[in-house]
């Protein structure tokens with residue numbers, strides 16, 4: 484049987500969400516490991532004043548593509564951008580492009596989605612559900628399509644504790660919901676959103692669950708594979724360790740902790756931190772594309788792509804390794820020395836928020852105001868509190884995912900493919916991975932230079948000295964106020980001072996005698 488790379492040779496691949504975090508890694512891996520792939524068609528929209536072409540050019544000059552660039556400097560010729568806005572009717576693809584895609588595409592990878600937890604329901608539905616529906620209908624017209632691979636999330640069914648590799652019945656009938664929301668104005672939709680999403684924490688997980696149902700209902704004769712990754716983190720091995728380009732999920736939290744801004748967060752030390760490296764997810768996705776095309780399973784296979792059941796690691800351990808990495812490799816211009824603690828106790832967390840977040844922010848902003856600058860720390864903390872408020876649900880409990888299909892797929896690969904498309908997370912060394920992840924946030928998200936680490940360490944030492952001075956002044960001040968008001972405190976003070984004097988005289992006398 485042909486290896487995975489051989490199978491992708493001469494194939495035309497369509498990818499949505501190629502400009503996103505996972506999409507980029509997918510494009511890169513295809514170009515690097517399947518150099519004979521015929522064409523990679525990517526659906527891209529113009530954004531933030533940049534044309535589609537400019538965005539794609541920018542994407543391909545990014546460091547992620549360095550290895551591919553070395554192997555084949557002309558790699559960009561294989562990437563063919565197609566203008567598309569997924570929230571528009573017909574995905575806003577021109578008739579000529581539709582013609583091109585339907586006649587040549589062999590495999591579709593659908594990665595595009597809104598992953599914001601606070602997305603208004605109407606927009607999340609439009610992108611995560613209706614766009615999926617429209618893409619399926621385009622796929623139905625493709626004459627040479629072998630497989631359609633949809634990227635879902637392991638948290639689509641986070642209202643359950645034990646999650647099998649099946650598509651669960653929808654919380655509401657997607658078609659009925661789409662029809663009803665169409666005539667409602669945004670205010671009404673916003674009001675009824677909590678009732679609609681029920682026991683799911685946000686519109687993201689709710690609409691991703693609906694998307695899976697839409698796929699089940701409307702796939703007809705297509706060969707479907709559904710990949711459900713848990714919390715996707717920096718790369719483990721490929722194209723190099725620690726690659727990450729965004730603040731999503733834990734990355735923003737790690738950075739905030741490394742900058743000394745985040746001091747406390749509600750999370751359970753003993754809960755499994757189900758992180759999965761992005762290269763593992765992409766390797767599994769490509770292998771699933773190959774398997775679905777070659778074996779054409781009778782029912783759509785769902786792959787829970789998680790680590791917790793295979794090689795568990797816990798939030799408490801993550802906290803320890805993140806802190807230790809950032810102490811050894813500090814971020815530049817830290818606000819305070821990194822020292823974040825997670826706690827599952829609500830009151831304790833509120834106390835530390837007050838003492839370690841709100842109070843220092845207030846003092847710092849006061850200092851900025853007095854020195855004629857614009858206050859900013861309170862605003863940063865408000866944003867951080869909003870983000871951690873949305874993430875806490877995922878860090879305070881654990882889930883059990885069945886991953887039989889992931890094991891089955893691994894057993895179907897040749898030894899060579901198992902190396903090239905490695906998704907065996909039993910080999911993952913967590914402390915090493917977390918260290919590379921944190922360094923990755925420093926290098927690739929914050930664009931900080933590793934050669935500036937001595938200066939960053941010097942800055943941490945300065946912060947430590949400021950803290951010692953501040954604490955000493957505070958202690959002396961409190962004590963002075965205290966002894967001015969209490970006779971007992973004064974007595975203790977005189978007792979301690981006279982004790983010190985006695986010790987001093989004793990040591991002086993004994994040193995004089997010994998001479």
Ligand SMILES: CCCCCCCCCCCCCCCC(=O)SCCNC(=O)CCNC(=O)[C@H](O)C(C)(C)COP(=O)(O)OP(=O)(O)OC[C@H]1O[C@@H](n2cnc3c(N)ncnc32)[C@H](O)[C@@H]1OP(=O)(O)O
Pocket residue numbers: 598599600601636638713714715730731732733734735736737739740748750798801802805806823825866867869870871873874877878
């Ligand atoms: C040591 C401790 C160990 C314990 C550690 C526990 C970690 C526990 C993780 C659980 C993780 C579960 C993950 C579920 C698994 C999925 O299913 S993965 C899908 C993941 N999706 C996400 O993570 C999206 C979550 N993010 C959001 O919903 C929105 O970004 C937020 C958080 C509501 C913020 O919205 P917003 O206020 O409108 O801000 P937004 O425009 O997004 O960004 C504003 C700025 O903040 C930055 N930013 C965005 N997010 C963050 C963030 N999280 N932090 C800091 N800055 C951020 C942006 O880069 C941006 O910067 P500028 O470009 O302005 O300079």
Ligand SMILES: NC(=O)C1=CN([C@@H]2O[C@H](COP(=O)(O)OP(=O)(O)OC[C@H]3O[C@@H](n4cnc5c(N)ncnc54)[C@H](OP(=O)(O)O)[C@@H]3O)[C@@H](O)[C@H]2O)C=CC1
Pocket residue numbers: 499500501502503504505506526527528530567568569570593594595596597598610634635636637691711712713714715716731732
């Ligand atoms: N990141 C994670 O931790 C996890 C992600 N997933 C799933 O993986 C997939 C990819 O996630 P990730 O790469 O992290 O997400 P990103 O937010 O990084 O990427 C989203 C992609 O979707 C595209 N997109 C969004 N809106 C539109 C639109 N209206 N028209 C055209 N394209 C659009 C974006 O394009 P543009 O650049 O133009 O905005 C971008 O390419 C998603 O389906 C997500 O649900 C699952 C589990 C965890």
